[in-house]
Amino acid sequence: MGNILVYLDQNEGVLPKSAKIAITAAGELKGAWSKDKLIGVCLGKGASAAADEALTFGLDEVHFSEDAAYEKYRAVAYACACQSVYASASCDAAVATANTTGKDFFPRLAAKVDAVQASDIIGINSDGSLVRPMYAGDVIAEIELSGDHKFVTLRATAFDAAQPSSASGAKKELGSVDIPAIAGEVVGYELSGGDRPELTDAEVVVSGGRAMQSEENFEKVLFPLADALGAAVGASRAAVDSGYAPNDWQVGQTGKVVAPNLYIAVGISGAIQHLAGMKDSKVIVAINKDPDAPIYEIADYGLVADLYEVVPELTEAIKAAKSAG
Amino acid sequence: MKILVPVKRVPDYEAKIKINSDGSGIVTDGIKWIANPFDEIAVEEALKIREKGDASEVVVVGIGPADAATQLRYGMAMGADSGVLVTYDGEVDSDLAARAIAAVYEKGEYGMIIMGKQSIDSDANQTGQLVAEHLGLPQACFASKVELGEGSVKVTREVDGGLETVEVSTPCVITTDLRLNEPRYASLPGIMKAKKKPMDEIPLGDLGIEPNVRISIRKMSPPPERAAGRKVADVAELVSALQNEAKVL
DSSP states (O other), X not given: OOEEEEEOOOBTTBOOHHHHHHHHHHHHHHHHTTOOOEEEEEESTTHHHHHHHHHTTTOSEEEEEOOGGGSSOOHHHHHHHHHHHHHHTTEEEEEEEOSHHHHHHHHHHHHHTTOEEEEEEOEEOTTSOEEEEEGGGTEEEEEEEOSSOEEEEEOGGGSOOOOOOOOOSEEEEXXXXXXXXXXXXXXXXXXXXXXXXXXXXXXXXXXXXXXXXXXXXXXXXXXXXHHHHTOEEEEOHHHHHTTSSOGGGBXXXXXXXXXXXXXXXXXXXXXXXHHTTTTTXXXXXXXXXXXXXXXXXTOSEEEESOHHHHHHHHHHHHHHHHHHO | OEEEEEOOEEEOTTSOOOBOTTSSSBOOTTXXXXXXXXXXXXXXXHHHHXXXXXXXXXXXXXXXXXXXXXXXXXXXXXXXXXXXXXXXXSOOOHHHHHHHHHXXXXXXXXEEEEEESOOTTTOOOOHHHHHHHHHTOOEEEEEEEEEEOSSEEEEEEEETXXXXXXXXXXXXXXXXXXXXXXXXXXXXXXXXXXXXSOEEEEEGGGGTOOOOOOEEEEEEEOOOOOOOOEEOSSHHHHHHIIIIISOOO
């Protein structure tokens, strides 16, 4: 009976929601797959403090390294570090959240240890089978993995963050690991979105579609609504393709999958591609001039209107409601 | 430098996917098959590099039944020089596809692999990374910009929260994101020419690969239906509903 490696994202010593989701799913897999221990891994600047925090979630061991090799995320370096922990801690399974980090390096790690990987799963059954969407969410598949080593990446919206329990596990510093030159270098980083919450973490998302017509309209019409709600801003593929919004705001099968408490789709018709990225939101509001837009088939509340008239009105009404409440 | 571009056959993204009666798979009768859209972007990027004079040849590769040749021909109609079809009639998972692609790469003195970040049927987002590890090559995934240098390449990657630029040595594996380019359409003369371009067919067994598919689908079902809600008359009714019914404000 082997152990489960749990890859934990960390930002400057703090575990983000994506790490806590991985802990939740690892706990479920431990039961479903009859595994022994949960072995966390934290890498980069602040990893030691993050490891302390991770132990409060009841992990059996947390390995960390603040080696300069991990300061900036690089697929090969992270895969090598995790491989070292995987082997030394007798793991035969591994879990990570399917954000752009997990998606990027987990398959590489899987290939290193000859594991099979199920990507982007949304459920873990008690008999050990897994649930994942396919065909842009048109199909929900129940799958089984076979072989000696099994990997899973998680769709973040499908699992809750773990809650702290008791800390009785061991903190271990990872020794030096050979990182081959093919790891390359990170030479630039450009943040988008400013101070607003990250799309996949936000409680409220306001998204704009092709009907926004321009980048300026995103700023003038949509941003005030988002800021009144403390929301992240998203966009349909059509809006991104038209250059109204940056790439990483795209919600959909090929962009980000979100499931906030409240999703407001403004001027979005509701292509399958887009719906695949947001239909698990708790409450969906659609604002569109076209009463027959497919978005209305899944929206809880639809307002058939000209967005340029009603979005500013909605912004003011929400500000008023918030200051009254 | 030769560039290898894997192209996968997938159902048209506009097709309505139906699940068969016993839930073992999708109904494929009458489905229109296309080249995976991310792979078209990969073909386009490879062609651009060749057109700039930085590559000599673009070769498309696929694994699957004889029919999968159609999508390779499409890549050649876009402008790829030749194709390699690894013929295999059984189930193909990401791992088997990756091993087949890696084996073809090793036979051909390639300098780069460019491929889609995911296929729009299984949505697994694994094969490029697996190929990179199998071949011991650097990877640069989810590319929105590719700038070739001397013995290296700078790739801008679409990551959560923004864009990251990495520099890796070549040869390497690059996987494409949506905004890397606008793939060209195959022209009629392109389609005619593609028919005469060379296509190698290699049975999977000849590559020394034993299929070992370790992921099996037990049952497919449609996603839970989300019931349509209601239309509200104006902003006041919407805000009231969000406050009092949905309780999300």
